[in-house]
Amino acid sequence: MTRDKRLPESELQRIASDLRDDWPTAEAVEFTEAVEYHGTLPAEKRFAEVLETADRPLLQPRAGVPRLRDQIELLEGLRTEGGADLLPTTIDSYTRDNEYAKAQEGLEEARETGEDTLNGFPAVNHGVDGCRELIESVGAPVEVRHGTPDARLLAMITFAGGFQSFEGGPISYNIPYTKRRDLAQTIEQWQFVDRLAGLYTEFGVTINREPFGPLTGTLVPPCIAIAVMVVEGLLSATQGVKSLTLGYGQVGTLVQDVAALRALQSLGDEYLPDDVTVTTVFHEWMGGFPPDEARANGVIGLGGATAAIAKPDKVITKSPQEFRGVPTMEANAAGLRTTRQLIDMLLEQDVQIDGIDAEQEFIERSTRALLDTILERGEGDVARGTIRAFETGEFDVPFAPSESAAGQVLPARDDDGRVRILEFGDLALPDEIREIHRTKLDTRAETEGREPSFKMVADDVDAISEGRLIGRPDGSNPAPSGGDD
Amino acid sequence: MTRDKRLPESELQRIASDLRDDWPTAEAVEFTEAVEYHGTLPAEKRFAEVLETADRPLLQPRAGVPRLRDQIELLEGLRTEGGADLLPTTIDSYTRDNEYAKAQEGLEEARETGEDTLNGFPAVNHGVDGCRELIESVGAPVEVRHGTPDARLLAMITFAGGFQSFEGGPISYNIPYTKRRDLAQTIEQWQFVDRLAGLYTEFGVTINREPFGPLTGTLVPPCIAIAVMVVEGLLSATQGVKSLTLGYGQVGTLVQDVAALRALQSLGDEYLPDDVTVTTVFHEWMGGFPPDEARANGVIGLGGATAAIAKPDKVITKSPQEFRGVPTMEANAAGLRTTRQLIDMLLEQDVQIDGIDAEQEFIERSTRALLDTILERGEGDVARGTIRAFETGEFDVPFAPSESAAGQVLPARDDDGRVRILEFGDLALPDEIREIHRTKLDTRAETEGREPSFKMVADDVDAISEGRLIGRPDGSNPAPSGGDD
């Protein structure tokens, strides 16, 4: 049965040895040699060190293309032209499904035809040497960003390949990403990843781990996102991870976003062991973008302004081409620079907004209620409690495709634009907290002269891409059609 | 001697009749017929009505090209693709110098060659009929924006031509624009413009007047800008103007900008007669822009966010191509949409920032000190007092090219980025207010480990275009070079 216990060395070895059969490049992984290799990397490529000692929010884009040369060029472009402080390597979706043979086919096709048939960098296929060439060729620390539920082989190869930061976790890379992955099994698979990171850490190579905060990216109530972050943080810490970056995705309401980021840091510090360094990452709006670069820049602008006020350790930026999918390097760099300009103009200003403390207190109280229930259900074991709470619907993520989640929670914005909960399902929030959500949504309903219903949810999901924050029914303030429409 | 007295009807007639000799198109101006013409315009083209009844900040770009067809196309593009609520017609610089013959030459050259040799729309040369064709062909109210110290003929023709809003004033279109115009004479010339606007107003055609708030556009301390706005408002009101839009240019510090806009509205309401409707206009950053569209979008984003929180009646937008001069229609429309997106995402949020009230009180106290001195020097006459206070340097505008201003005031940002005064010259601010400015700048100086000096001024003037708000000396947080550099 799945338990929040440190994976024994013998078990780690056994799994690693099994994984070696999954793809030939695993052969090249040698732990001791890899630790030595990391020791040769200069200070400016040590991810945790760079992130944890920064004196302003660091910027990181998303980016991944199949071929090594192209990936190096792309990352160096984002660093020099976009001013990215930290670099990403986004993995292709075959790798996310552990279909390394298909990824290999795609990579070879890309190499032959020059066309990118993969939507990311197949790090497993590039192997340890390919990864190292990437790390050596770019001038900033690089993180593996992927969306892989079973990322064990990916972690083995990329850690040995010189990467020092790895996104994801058993809930955040399962529940929002896929339908039929068993949560208990995913937790065990991530225990391997975290234990491996922990082992590197014990040997002097700090591997930064970053649970994926935005989850489904669609109006996720902060208490749910933060509870997932704390749970994944606890699971990682048990395995020896010492550098954790907890994530949160912008909902677009200044007060709520700043409050949520503060609650995230505060609860992270409180729940995680003292010897774990907790940092935070703020994701610019992950929902639908306006089909217009000018309006998209407005969305990015609000993200930058929010980051400047909340001061997270890291910001994952969006590009003005977000609505059409993968951006060009230039658009990606533009999103970085727009964000940087806003942050650097606002960062030194003393902007204290009323109501942030109250909202933070409310978020923390709600998050604690969820965490208390999880720990109770697990009789003190967070792994077991998480599995059980998801089964009962006491823990839930809105709009999750996974069968492991009840999917009964429906969020909607209140009259001020903050994300509240319209349908709770069996979510473990006490009546007094539910009542506050209901009252807030009733106020909005009154403003709009309609009942609180799924129609609000539907309108809110589309609102930002249509040029406003709250999906008001009257169609007032319609967006003018952009030149790019 | 120049006095703040209503221009007698006989004098108005005499001047108007003299002006008819300045350029042939003046012949077509007939007051009674013009009033009738305005009566035929639909409600959605009545500038004051549209502006004063709006329920959210209206957006207006800057735009002017020499040929009528092109100007119509440009304005309609900005309205339909940019979502501009109010339209501008920016006048060419020959007209600003009253060089109508040169403007005519430029216009004819533009018509023949198809190339724009004028930097704006020569409304005097297009005459009453040309103006009316413009007004009739576009779907929103249009304002005349120009920078003309002696704008009497321009006002005669454009008012008769159907324009219902007119920017400028005797200080704001003289002191920041030109070197040798006599202030007393300019005040008298604007008394004609305002009296004409007042006369239309008495005949049922409200002409909106808008003093130019940003002045030199370079770190203008709010108290100076607001004092100029109130003085020009008083001068206009004496002549019968009933719709006044007072202006303010963004300095980039959220708290100070919101406080200044509130102080502007509050002092405007207080100092101007009760029957004058006072609205406010916020100009997005008028100083140097980053030579990079992505960073420029960051500057525009901060402008939109500030507008959403301060809620002025109108916002004059900038475009991402600001640094290279006149933007394309597309870039201009993009600036409008980026601003609109930010405003519409933030407008309904309750964002109350600490310290705005205190800053507003400080701005109001400082502005009152300047206004008191002006009225004292004029023995109650604001026209006379303004002329005298500029002579003595008790009233002054930083970086003004005009010989009518002492030009002794030097501004610099404090440690929070707010614009303070480093050099006062003879500016009529009492010691206790000066002391606050000094203390704030000393704090910054301490942070930076240097003395408060003109070097701060020089660094601050360039800071935003270099990617930050405050011109810190250490060159930390350097801007990465943009793709457009």
Added chain:
Amino acid sequence: MPRTVILGVIGSDAHVVGITILEQALEAAGFDVVNLGVQTSQPEFVAGAQDHGADAVLVSSLYGHAEQDTRGFHHRLTQAGLGDVTTYIGGNLAVGQDDFAETRETFREMGFDRVFDAETEPEEAIAALQQDLEIPLTETDAEEPARATL
């Protein structure tokens, strides 16, 4: 008598937001809704329709592979004795900027009774169902649904 509607996102598509909102809208309008969720295969649709005695099957697809994913779908339904069931499909049905009229024709020929684009509001699908299933108006929502109906 409430009619039963089967919902699902076909193929390996994991877009869940639209179908969640559609589920809510149909329930509020008085239908019995069985939401099969994302990544639903053709056999799962057929089994769902059989098990629940579906009056209509609504297929959603947002990732551009609808044509491959629904090939043979109506043959399968007919074989299972469900040839009469009303079928709709909606979403981003073709990759790129194809003419939607053409896309609609393609899916009509495959056997779908109605074809909707990604911009379709739930209300439109509901009105269509009410018409196609010949539901008297009194049977479904004459009024705005209250929260209790969710």
Added chain:
Amino acid sequence: MPRTVILGVIGSDAHVVGITILEQALEAAGFDVVNLGVQTSQPEFVAGAQDHGADAVLVSSLYGHAEQDTRGFHHRLTQAGLGDVTTYIGGNLAVGQDDFAETRETFREMGFDRVFDAETEPEEAIAALQQDLEIPLTETDAEEPARATL
């Protein structure tokens, strides 16, 4: 003995910020500064230099018409017996993205001792003046100026 420097923006150019800052910097560095301001004509420069016994004349131009505006300037200075006066010009001296080396050559040939682009810091001009006017370092700013010097 402090040296006297005449400043001005030539032609109908009204860019005032740069010259204001340069004035402050020169004063802080110990020069006697006469700032003629914007929109200054050639005769005004010459008269200013004569009246104040200028050691150097610094001409600024930012609107792209420097070449027209300074044509014959050194001839005028010579005629007024000011042929020895050190002359600098700085700013956006040519419209468009010309090669600055070429622009510098053009203005050097016209008689200017030094030619600066718009990015030049005041400190650079001050250092040049100290060298060209052979000012011992002790005479000017060895240290950061205090506010009192402004």
